[in-house]
Each structure stands twice: as C-alpha cells, then as structure tokens.
Amino acid sequence: MQRIFVACSCEGTMSLNGEALEKGCSGRVELAQSLCRAETEKARALIGAGAPVVIGCTQESPLFLEMAEEMGAEQRISFGNIREQAGWSDEGAKAGPKMAALLAAAAEPMPGTPLVTLESRGVTLIYGEGQEALELAQTLSDRLDITLVLKPGAQIIPPRRAEFPIVQGRITKAEGVLGGFTLTIDRFARALPSSRNALMFGPSKDGATSQTDILIDLTRDTPLFSAGELREGYLRADPGSASALAALTLKAADLVGTFDRPRYVTYEADLCAHSRSRITGCTRCLDLCPTGAITPDGNHVAIDPLICAGCGQCAAACPTGAASYALPPVDAALRRLRTLVTTYLKAGGTQATLLIHDEHGDELIDALARFGLGLPAHVLPFRLNEVTQAGPEFFASAFAWGAARVAILTRAKPKHDLTGMQATAALANRILSGLGFGETPVAILSLDDPDQLRPALAALSPVQASAKPSTFLPAGNKRGLLEVSLRELHRAAPQPVDVIALDKGAPFGGLDIAIDGCTLCLSCVSACPVNALGDNPDKPLLSFDESLCVQCGLCAATCPEKVITLKPQIDFAAWEAHRRVVKEEEPALCVKCTKPFGTKASLDKVKAKLASHWMFSGENAKRADLLMMCDDCRVEVTVLESFSPYGDVPERPRVRTSEDYLRERAERGEDPLN
Numbered sequence: 001m002q003r004i005f006v007a008c009s010c011e012g013t014m015s016l017n018g019e020a021l022e023k024g025c026s027g028r029v030e031l032a033q034s035l036c037r038a039e040t041e042k043a044r045a046l047i048g049a050g051a052p053v054v055i056g057c058t059q060e061s062p063l064f065l066e067m068a069e070e071m072g073a074e075q076r077i078s079f080g081n082i083r084e085q086a087g088w089s090d091e092g093a094k095a096g097p098k099m100a101a102l103l104a105a106a107a108e109p110m111p112g113t114p115l116v117t118l119e120s121r122g123v124t125l126i127y128g129e130g131q132e133a134l135e136l137a138q139t140l141s142d143r144l145d146i147t148l149v150l151k152p153g154a155q156i157i158p159p160r161r162a163e164f165p166i167v168q169g170r171i172t173k174a175e176g177v178l179g180g181f182t183l184t185i186d187r188f189a190r191a192l193p194s195s196r197n198a199l200m201f202g203p204s205k206d207g208a209t210s211q212t213d214i215l216i217d218l219t220r221d222t223p224l225f226s227a228g229e230l231r232e233g234y235l236r237a238d239p240g241s242a243s244a245l246a247a248l249t250l251k252a253a254d255l256v257g258t259f260d261r262p263r264y265v266t267y268e269a270d271l272c273a274h275s276r277s278r279i280t281g282c283t284r285c286l287d288l289c290p291t292g293a294i295t296p297d298g299n300h301v302a303i304d305p306l307i308c309a310g311c312g313q314c315a316a317a318c319p320t321g322a323a324s325y326a327l328p329p330v331d332a333a334l335r336r337l338r339t340l341v342t343t344y345l346k347a348g349g350t351q352a353t354l355l356i357h358d359e360h361g362d363e364l365i366d367a368l369a370r371f372g373l374g375l376p377a378h379v380l381p382f383r384l385n386e387v388t389q390a391g392p393e394f395f396a397s398a399f400a401w402g403a404a405r406v407a408i409l410t411r412a413k414p415k416h417d418l419t420g421m422q423a424t425a426a427l428a429n430r431i432l433s434g435l436g437f438g439e440t441p442v443a444i445l446s447l448d449d450p451d452q453l454r455p456a457l458a459a460l461s462p463v464q465a466s467a468k469p470s471t472f473l474p475a476g477n478k479r480g481l482l483e484v485s486l487r488e489l490h491r492a493a494p495q496p497v498d499v500i501a502l503d504k505g506a507p508f509g510g511l512d513i514a515i516d517g518c519t520l521c522l523s524c525v526s527a528c529p530v531n532a533l534g535d536n537p538d539k540p541l542l543s544f545d546e547s548l549c550v551q552c553g554l555c556a557a558t559c560p561e562k563v564i565t566l567k568p569q570i571d572f573a574a575w576e577a578h579r580r581v582v583k584e585e586e587p588a589l590c591v592k593c594t595k596p597f598g599t600k601a602s603l604d605k606v607k608a609k610l611a612s613h614w615m616f617s618g619e620n621a622k623r624a625d626l627l628m629m630c631d632d633c634r635v636e637v638t639v640l641e642s643f644s645p646y647g648d649v650p651e652r653p654r655v656r657t658s659e660d661y662l663r664e665r666a667e668r669g670e671d672p673l674n
Contacts, residue, residue, distance in 0.1 A: 001051040003027035005103045006043075007082060008035040008057055014087025017096025024100025024347030027107075036060040040067075047073055054107045056082040056099065080106030084366045085381050089374025097349030098377055105340040105382075110328045114263040116305045118232060120179045120213040121145070122256040127171055128218035129154045132239040136218065136249065137164060143253045144214065151219060152187050156199040166191040168201040169208065174215065174224040177306045178233025178255060183210045214255050216248065227290040227416050230309035232261070262327050264310035264385075265303055271322035271479075272300040273529040273552040281529070281552035284507075285314035285323055290416040312389025313420030319507030319550035320530055321478035325389045330481060333384065334397050334474035340380055341401040342471065351465060353457065354398050355381045356390060357409040364409065367450035379407075379457055388421045392507070393478065395428035395442055396485035400492045402469030405441055405460055412448040427506055431486070431570060436495025438463030466492040483547055483575070490572045498573040506568040509551045511544060514563035515583050518542065520599050524555035524564060534579065540599045541584035546574040590630040592637070597630040 005025040009016050011034050021029045028051075035043045035057065043064060046053055048071045055064055058081045068074040080102045086095040124144040126137050129151040137148045138159070146164040149171070150156060159166075169185035176182050188208035189201035217224055217236040225231045235252055237244035273282040276299055285294050285301060293307035294314060303314070303323065315325040324330055337354075344352050355375070357365070365381055368374055375381065380403075384390060387408050398406055408425065410418060425442045432441045441463045445456045470488040474481055486508075490496050502508060511533075520540045525533045532548035533555055535541060556564040574580070587596035588603045607627055610616045616624045626634050665671070 003107060004030060004046055004049065004051050004053040005107075006030045006032060006035065006046060006053060006055045007099060007103065008032040008039075008055075010034075010057070010083055010087070011037075014083060015093045015095075016087075017093075017099070020096025020347045021100045021103070024097060024343045025104055036063055043067065044071075047071060047077060050076075052076045052078075052107065054078050054080060054103050056080050056103055056106075059083070078106050084369035085375060086377070088369040089377065091377040092374065094377040097344050097347035098380060100347040101340045101344035101349070101380060104343040105336050108332070108336040108339050110332055110336070113327050114266075115260045116263050118178045118259045118261060118306060120233065120255050120257065120259070122214070123147075123212050124214040124216060124252065125149060125181070125183065125210060125212040126216045126218065127151075127224075128239065129220070130218075130239055131156060132245065133218045134159065134166075136216070136245060137166075139249055140252060144256070147210070147212070149185065149210075150199070154199075157197070158191075158195040158199045162193070166199065168204065171224060174234075177231060177304075178259070179213050180306075181212045181215045181233065183212065183215070184208070185210060214252060216252060218245075226292055227309065230291050230311075230416065231307065232259075262310065263305045264308050264312065264325065264327055265305070265315055266324050266326045266329070267303045268322050269297075269300040269302075271320045271529075273320050273322070273550055273554065274301050275299050276527045276529065276554050277558070279527070279554060279557045281554035281557070282319065282550065284317040284319070284505075288313040288317055288417075288420040309416070310386060311416055311420075312386045315478070316389055316391035316424050317420050317507075318391075318478070319552070321480070321482070324478040325385075327385045327389075330391070330393065330478050331474050331476065334394065334481065334485075337382060337394070337398060338401055338474060340382060341398060341403050342469070344380055345402050345469065349378065351378050351404045352402065353379045353405040353407060353460065354403045355379050355407050355409060355457070356384060356387050356394075357381060358384055358387050360411050361387075361409040364447065364450045364453055368453050372451060373454055376454070376457060388416075388418065390421070390424065391478070391482070392424060392428055392431075393482040393485045395424075396431070396482070396489040397474065399432060399437055399441065399466065400470040400472070400485060400488040402466055402492075404465035405443070405463050407457060407460060408442070408444045409453075410444060410446050412446045414446075418444075423505075427502065430502060431489070431500055434497060434500035435490065435493035436464055437466075437493070464494045466494065468492055486570065487572070487575065496572075498571060500570045502568040502570065504566075504568055505551070507550050508570050509549055509566055509568040510546045510571055510574065511549065511555065511582075512565040512567050513542075513544075513582055514561075517561045517563040518583050519561060519602055520583060520585060521560060523558045523560060527554040527558040529554065539584065539587050539596065542582045543579045544582050545579040546571055547578065588628070590633050591625060591628045592633040593630065595630050595632075603628060 005027055007016050007021055016031055018031055032039050044067050047068050058079050061079045068077045082099040082102050086098045122144045125147050126133055127149045134156055137146045140146055141163050148166045149169050151170055152168055167190050169188040171183050172186050173184035185208045186206040187204045189204035192200045192202055215234050218239045225234055228234050228236055235248050237248040275281050291307050291309050293304045294301050312325045314323045341352055387410055395406055425444055428442045429440050433439055440461055443460055447453055470492045472488045522535050525535045530548045530550055532545050534543045551566050551568055553566055585599040585601050588598040588600040589596055
C-alpha cells in the first residue's frame with residue numbers, strides 16, 4: 001500500500017511547499033494546519049488507513065503513537081522533524097525540498113539494537129578523603145549497602161553508630177563496570193572501634209581485593225578509569241561542590257536493579273587484523289578506545305560490551321569491518337543517508353550541506369530554530385548516535401550521492417578524545433580533494449553556542465558537488481560498503497584521477513615488493529588476514545589484490561627477506577583490475593616422481609652453492625640428487641638405500657686432554673708439574 005507523508009504547518013507558523021513534497025516523497029502527501037488539535041480526526045483517519053504513515057512532527061509524537069496503539073498501527077507509524085530542522089527558519093519558504101528529504105528519510109526502517117544486561121544489587125564502595133565521604137555514606141546507607149574506604153591520612157570524626165564498615169586504604173587498581181567492579185587496595189586497615197576524637201585504624205596490608213556493584217569516587221586524585229565519566233557505575237564528584245554531591249546522591253540511589261544498554265559495536269574476530277604469529281599488525285581500535293574496552297586477545301582483540309561507551313571510533317577506523325557500529329548498523333544508516341540526499345536533489349534542492357550531529361546537535365538546532373534564524377534551507381541535518389561513529393564509507397557515500405559539503409557538529413568541550421574522528425575527516429578530505437571536490441569538503445564545527453552555528457555554516461569553504469551523482473544502494477558488510485562507496489565516488493568525481501597518495505596509517509594502499517629479493521616463501525600470504533596476498537597451489541607465484549589491503553603491516557613484518565614496504569594510497573585502476581601476479585617462477589619438479597615442490601630458480605641456486613662442498617662433490621655427488629627430490633621421495637630413497645648424508649663425514653680430530661698434555665711434557669723430559 002502507498003505510504004502516506006503528512007506535513008503540518010504547525011498552526012501556520014511555517015510554509016509548506018506541496019509541489020516539492022509531491023516531487024520528493026514517493027507516496028501520498030497530505031497537508032495539515034493543526035494535526036494535533038483541530039485536525040485530530042484527520043490524523044486518526046490517516047493513521048488508521050492501513051498504510052505506513054510518516055508524520056512530520058516529533059513534538060506531538062506521543063499523541064499520535066497513542067492513536068496508533070488504539071488502532072494496532074504502532075508498527076506502521078514514524079516521525080520526522082520538519083519544524084525545527086526546516087520550517088522554523090528565515091529560509092523556511094525555500095525549505096520544501098529539505099522537508100521532503102526529512103520525511104522520506106524518516107520512513108527508512110531502522111533495525112532493532114542488540115542489548116547487554118547489567119545487574120546491580122546496590123553493593124557500594126565510597127572512596128574518599130574527608131568528612132564529605134562519611135556524610136554521603138550516611139545519606140545513602142538506608143538505600144545502598146555501603147562500605148567506606150578512606151585514603152590514608154584522612155581526618156574523620158568517628159560516627160556515633162557503626163552503620164556500615166569503614167576501612168582505610170588506597171585503591172591502586174580498578175577494573176569492571178556497574179555490577180562487577182574489582183578493586184585492589186594497598187595499606188588496607190580496619191577502623192578501630194576504640195577511636196575517640198579521630199578515627200584510628202589497625203594494622204595495614206597491601207594487595208587486598210574487593211568487589212562492588214557501584215563505585216563512588218570523592219577524591220581529588222586522577223580518576224580511577226580513563227574516560228571515567230563514561231564508565232557505568234563509576235560516579236565521581238568534587239567533594240567541595242554541594243550541587244555535584246546532591247546530583248551524585250540521586251544518581252547512585254537509582255543504580256539498583258537490572259539495566260539494559262545497547263551493544264554498540266558488533267565484532268567478528270575472524271576479520272580482525274591485529275596480529276599473526278605473535279607479530280603485531282593493526283592497532284587502530286586499541287589506540288582510539290577512550291574507555292579501555294578493547295584489549296589484545298591473541299591474534300585478535302576483545303571488545304567488552306559492558307565497558308564500551310559507544311563512541312564508535314573503533315568501528316569508524318576498523319579497516320577490515322571486524323568492528324562495526326550497531327546503533328544503527330552502517331548499511332541502515334547509509335540507506336537513510338541516501339534517501340535524505342537523493343530526495344533533496346530530486347525535489348529540486350541544490351548545494352546540499354550535510355550536517356552530521358548527535359544529541360548535542362539536537363539541542364543546538366532546536367535552540368537556533370526557536371530563538372534564532374534557524375538552519376539554512378540547503379543544510380540537511382543527519383542524526384547519529386555519536387558523530388564519531390561515521391567512517392570513510394559514510395563521507396564517500398554522501399558525496400557520491402550528490403552532497404556538496406559535510407559538516408560534523410561536535411561539542412566545544414567533547415566528552416571524549418576526537419582523534420579518531422579528526423583522522424577520518426582528514427582522510428576523507430585527502431581523497432575528496434584529490435578527486436576535485438574542493439579543499440576541505442568535510443569540516444568539523446566544535447560549538448556549544450547555537451548563535452555560532454549559522455555563521456559557522458556560512459563560513460564553510462565553497463566546494464564542487466558531483467555533476468553526475470550515483471544512485472547505488474548500500475548493502476553488505478562494512479568493508480564491502482567501503483569499497484563500493486569509494487568506487488562510486490570515483491565515478492561521480494568532478495576530476496577523477498587513478499591514484500591518490502595517502503598518509504602513513506591510512507587503511508588503503510599497495511605494496512612495494514623488491515621482486516629480485518623475493519624467494520616466494522609465501523610467508524606473507526600466510527600472515528595476510530584479508531587475503532590481499534595470495535598464492536596458487538599448482539605453481540609458485542605471489543599475487544596481490546590492492547582493493548583488499550588494509551595496510552596492517554603484517555606482511556612486511558613477517559617477510560624474512562624484508563623486501564615488502566607499505567605504500568598508503570588509493571589506486572582506483574588497481575582496484576578495478578583486482579588481483580595481479582607480483583612474481584611467478586617455473587616450478588621445480590621432483591627428479592623421481594616429477595611432482596612440483598618448490599621453485600627451480602631457488603633450488604638451482606642452492607645446488608650451485610653446494611657444488612664444491614665435499615658432501616655433494618666427487619664420490620658424494622649422488623647426494624645432490626636428494627636436493628632435487630620432494631619430501632616424500634627424499635625420505636623413501638634415504639630409507640630404502642640406507643643412504644645417510646653424513647655417512648662419509650671425515651673423522652673429527654681427537655680432542656686433547658690434560659693427560660695428553662702431561663704425557664707429552666714427560667716424553668720431552670720436562671717436569672710435567674712445573
């Protein structure tokens with residue numbers, strides 16, 4: 001059944017361009033003036049019509065969802081924001097194509113997100129250094145199971161009642177997450193019940209361990225966790241701030257029970273290029289994770305979903321697709337992006353600027369619409385869970401589909417390091433500028449003030465959009481989408497070139513192989529985690545597919561001859577050519593059974609080097625035939641003919657002993673002991 005798109009002018013506060021909506025939206029378009037008040041019967045009729053319906057209002061979505069639930073239509077309804085993001089703007093009259101794009105994008109289905117479960121029984125450890133820690137423990141003791149750990153040297157007045165354990169100690173190591181913290185404590189000592197005017201402690205010991213569900217840190221020390229504010233169950237506040245302590249108290253009291261949180265990253269260990277044979281290759285995710293959720297695990301890495309805070313930088317940087325973001329999956333996000341950009345262009349829009357934002361961007365865009373000029377008509381907001389989850393495939397696809405610019409809206413004071421996102425934007429700019437899209441088509445806007453957003457968007461440098469945008473459909477895994485998006489970007493580029501040089505560390509590239517030094521040992525083939533390097537079971541050769549190479553460096557580190565050098569680049573011609581033969585040699589055939597078992601050139605070199613050796617010359621020349629046999633035949637000949645390659649080895653000179661030395665002195669008439 002034809003989808004219904006409903007656009008409401010919100011009591012005439014914004015203009016609706018029915019023609020642009022009809023042109024852009026693939027379905028039936030309905031216009032309204034007051035859908036949530038005067039026209040509720042119309043809303044009820046549209047929702048109950050049996051067709052999927054998209055309503056251009058998020059503010060009143062609870063009302064429309066209630067109607068849908070009454071009619072069993074909650075699975076057929078979705079919402080898009082055309083008011084704050086388009087209509088409430090000084091360019092609202094020109095925003096028809098953008099409204100069509102926003103409604104069409106909202107219609108794209110998003111898959112459900114996998115969940116992980118955290119369980120907390122309320123066992124709480126408070127780590128402090130002053131009277132504030134004791135007061136907080138007393139406040140929370142009726143709701144949580146409290147243990148108070150005071151830093152050595154803390155001056156505390158003994159409490160009148162021993163309502164909870166009080167110990168002394170310094171936390172030297174902390175691991176875990178809500179419901180499962182494990183702590184190592186040095187100088188651990190119990191409080192003495194005989195303490196009078198100041199709390200005293202008994203004998204201390206190092207290396208004590210403790211488990212707790214909730215960890216509250218009221219010290220002024222370095223946080224116990226990197227990016228501690230992102231660690232579930234770890235609460236930290238300035239002990240001198242009454243407001244911070246009050247907020248912490250309320251939050252801690254609610255951390256009892258079972259909690260579901262998204263599994264932000266989907267991980268396939270078989271695709272990981274971290275290491276092979278104890279040689280380290282790719283470490284991109286390890287270098288970027290702000291919370292320590294990623295750790296080495298043999299040939300792969302391990303990602304702890306309970307610690308992962310969902311920044312997505314690992315997924316954006318992962319060159320193989322082993323780690324991919326799940327909120328939403330990359331293919332679903334790209335389908336919505338494709339619909340947004342292509343619908344905008346189809347409805348008559350031009351020079352589309354894609355504004356990637358997260359929850360922080362929602363607040364700025366809403367404030368700008370309500371109290372400022374609103375977004376320009378050519379700026380298309382695109383919401384992600386975290387802006388840092390966008391990888392190279394995201395930017396390549398956006399420009400291939402016809403976007404003219406991309407702006408990433410972040411906090412002026414980000415909640416975690418943005419190194420990964422900055423590197424991804426720099427990589428995208430290198431590729432895009434090399435293909436003629438302008439100098440910096442991808443910009444990062446770090447803003448906390450909504451009044452700065454319009455000037456920042458206006459200051460973006462002019463760029464060149466594609467004159468022949470692609471329409472490819474995103475499908476498949478992350479690495480496959482990355483390859484397809486870059487190929488389509490090359491086809492849509494204003495100035496396509498075959499080769500673009502990239503900086504060291506880029507996830508694309510070729511290999512410089514010194515052919516003369518290569519012995520075709522094929523160690524590199526065994527080490528390559530993505531099958532970019534290959535062999536042939538029937539003949540000695542080495543092949544290479546540059547489109548698969550992720551520049552992990554395992555081949556170069558494994559090569560015994562050290563003849564492989566990484567070459568970061570994108571060679572579109574090599575990508576189209578796929579696999580090419582790097583080196584091929586004539587196989588050596590066993591002189592007994594004619595089975596190929598090596599390279600003729602290598603064996604000829606070995607035979608030439610050993611030709612003058614006593615073991616393989618003269619009467620022993622027959623032994624050289626063993627070198628030209630396969631393993632099976634060599635064993636057979638050695639056993640059947642009782643042939644020992646060491647049988648005629650000359651006798652070694654007898655070792656002289658101290659007795660020989662004394663005897664020789666005596667024979668010469670010398671005193672053997674003097």
